[in-house]
Amino acid sequence: MIPRLIIIGAGISGLTAGVYAAKSGFRTLILEKCATPGGVSTCWKRKGYTFEGGVHWLTGSGDHLPLNKVWREAGALKENNPVYNKDPFFVLETPSGELPLWRDPGKMYRTLLEHAPEDRRPIRQLKRHIRWFKYFHSPVTDIPGLERSVPKPWSPMEFIRMFPALLLAPWLWAISVGDYVSRFRNKDLKDLLGSIMNPGHNALSFIVTVSSFCYGDSGYPSGGSLLMARNMEETFRRCGGEIRYNTPVERIVEEDGKVKGAMAGGDLIESDAVLVSVDARNAIDRLFSPTLTDRWALKMRRRLRTGQCMFIGFGVRADLRELPKSMVFPLGKPFEAGGLSFNTLNIHNYAMDGYAPEGCTTLTVLLLGDSYSYWKAAREDGSYYDRKQDVVQRLCRMVEELIPSVKGLIEVTDMATPMTVERFCGNHQGGYMTLWQKHTLTPVAPLRYRKGIYFAGLRTSLSGGLPIAVSTGRKVVQYICRDFGLPFGGY
Ligand SMILES: Cc1cc2nc3c(=O)[nH]c(=O)nc-3n(C[C@H](O)[C@H](O)[C@H](O)COP(=O)(O)OP(=O)(O)OC[C@H]3O[C@@H](n4cnc5c(N)ncnc54)[C@H](O)[C@@H]3O)c2cc1C
Known part of the structure; x- marks a missing residue:
């Protein structure tokens, strides 16, 4: 009898696991x-x-990387969504001109040095750090004792070349992005480098990210997130998988220590195994009866810090193709929103085909930081929509000031808060990642909990994000294959 697997959640981790399981x-x-x-x-x-x-x-968008093979096998990257590499990948916009962060590390170094000769030392160090991480990437490894239907080539060189990065990693892990950036004296450099990611993350994630831009990775799949997910869905169905939308799972059902299936809409859907690919922090409280009390689950309840953001989108009746794709504006006066204060504003420019009506542009702003409790309180006291409206209106005025060519032309606005993410996807505190702080190991759920119950995606690895979703989605199927005696059918 062919074993039946239920996957809870069609996020990127669930879809990846679905493809590999099928x-x-x-x-x-x-x-x-x-x-x-x-x-x-x-x-x-x-x-x-x-x-x-x-x-x-x-x-993993760079096609020289092993993870790229996984993205392609999972169906995420196809002919209909070629990868686009923004270059420069961020541009600081100041009254005196632009300061770009180029993908070419030499060009980046020269540009930064020319702009801030007083920071020669930290700039040289940044260049060196980026180079040390040149060959660092998410390795695509197998679990021990795996039987495979397709042999996978393996090269020890892949790991040997990562050695310099591993030497530097402990030092970077022990400081935050904020600490790293504070070593620069020039304000423009601080603003530009400090705006790439949440300053609360450790500097290791920062250098990995910047280095990935510099060495041919971290592109943008044209057509965006939804096309990428739909491509994966299509691949999953083509492999024989079934997907049911609008079907929230209420509980995992077990009998005598054996999995029976999942309850959805009051009905039991039977299966031999269940994979939880929803936020594990919520799953341990909501999907299990009794709730999980293993050591890792207790730690997760106590110690997890989620990465959250506010999202604001603008539809503009103007073609902004000439402007950079990701702009960073230093602000004269901090912008206050969601109980947080921002000294710079990142504006992403989608003046490309398919994102807006002819001759128009979509702009988006992400305000990174922990604003869940602010918005939750606003929801409880009935001021949620007014407060959102206030943020949107003030931001509209600010965007018009920063980019005068959009003045009077913003015709559509929209805002999402961590409450929106919580409502749609059920994520803990509306978080989309885990904040991986300096000097800490974030609590994670095991991929194999026990035979029949598995986890993947958010909260199963240090920080999260798309590479974690796809790699845990693949690896967890290896555990399931091993438990049920089936050969793993992928790369
Ligand atoms: C604004 C924003 C920008 C981002 N930018 C990047 C980026 O540039 N690069 C990057 O690497 N990452 C980025 N991320 C993070 C990345 O998107 C996520 O970390 C990743 O997609 C998480 O995938 P997942 O499958 O683990 O979880 P999720 O996406 O949370 O998927 C879980 C799924 O389970 C469903 N679900 C929940 N509860 C139930 C239930 N009871 N029954 C059935 N289904 C359920 C949810 O609806 C959801 O579809 C970004 C995230 C956001 C919000």
């Missing part, structure tokens, strides 16, 4: 609470404008 011969059913695939990695439309609320850069 390829490995399981009867695979994905149950998804929302009406679309992709989870938090998604786009949506407002009056003809498409807002990209998910992927901004895709680790």
Whole structure:
């Protein structure tokens, strides 16, 4: 009898696991609470404008990387969504001109040095750090004792070349992005480098990210998040998988220590195994009865810090193709929103085909930081919509000031808060990642909990994000294959 696997959640991790499980011969059913695939990695439309609320850069998009093979096998990257590499990948816009961050590390070094000769030392160090991480990438490894139907080539050189990065990693892990950036004296450099990611992450994630831009990775799949997820859904169905939308799972059902299936809409859907690819932090409280009390689960309840953001989108009746794709504006006066204060504003420019009506442009702003409790309180005291409206209106005025060519031309606005993410995807505190702080190991759920119950995606690895979703989605199927005696049917 072919074993039946239920996957809870059609986010990127659930879809990846679905493809690999179906390829490995399981009867695979994905149950998804929302009406679309992709989870938090998604786009949506407002009056003809498409807002990209998910992927901004895709680790593993570079086709020289092993992870790229996984993205392609999972169906995420196809002919209909070629990878586009923004260059420069960020541009600081100041009254005295532009300061670009080029992908070419030599060109980046020269540009930064010319702009801030007083920072020669930290700039040289940045260049060196980036170079040391040149060969660092997410390795695509197998679990011990795996039987495979397709042999996978393996090269020890892949790991040997990562050695310099491993030497530097402990030092970078012990300081935050904020600490790293504070070593620069020039304010423009601080603003530009400090705006790439949440300054609360450790500097290791920062250098890995910047280095990936510099060495041919972290491009943007054209068409965006939703097309990428739909491509994966199509691959999953082609491999024989089934997916049911608008089907929230209420509980995992076990009897005498054996999995029976999942309860959805009051009905038991039977299966031999269940993979939880929803936010594990919520799953341990909501999907298990009794709730999980293993050591890792207790740690997760106590110590998890989620990475959250506010998202604001603008539809503009102007073609802004001439402007850079990702602009960083230093602000004269901090912008206050969601109980947080921002000294710079990152504006992403989607003046490309398919994102806006002819001659128009979609702009988006991400305000990174922990604003969940602010918005939750606003929801409880009834001021949520007024407060959102206030943020949107003030931001509109600010965008018009920063980019005068859009003045009077913003015709559509939209805003999502961590409450929106919580409502749609059920993620803990509306978080889309885990904040991987300096000097800490974040609590994670095991991929194999026990035979029949598995985890993948958010909260199963240090920080999260798309590379973790795809790699844990692949690896967890290896555990399932090993437990059920089926050969793994993928790369
Ligand atoms: C604005 C934004 C920008 C981002 N930019 C990037 C980026 O540039 N690069 C990057 O690497 N990462 C980025 N991320 C992070 C990345 O998108 C996520 O970390 C990743 O998509 C998480 O995937 P997942 O499958 O683990 O979880 P999720 O996407 O959370 O998927 C879980 C799925 O389970 C469903 N679900 C929940 N509960 C149930 C239930 N009870 N029953 C059935 N279904 C359920 C949810 O609806 C959801 O579809 C970004 C995220 C956001 C929000």
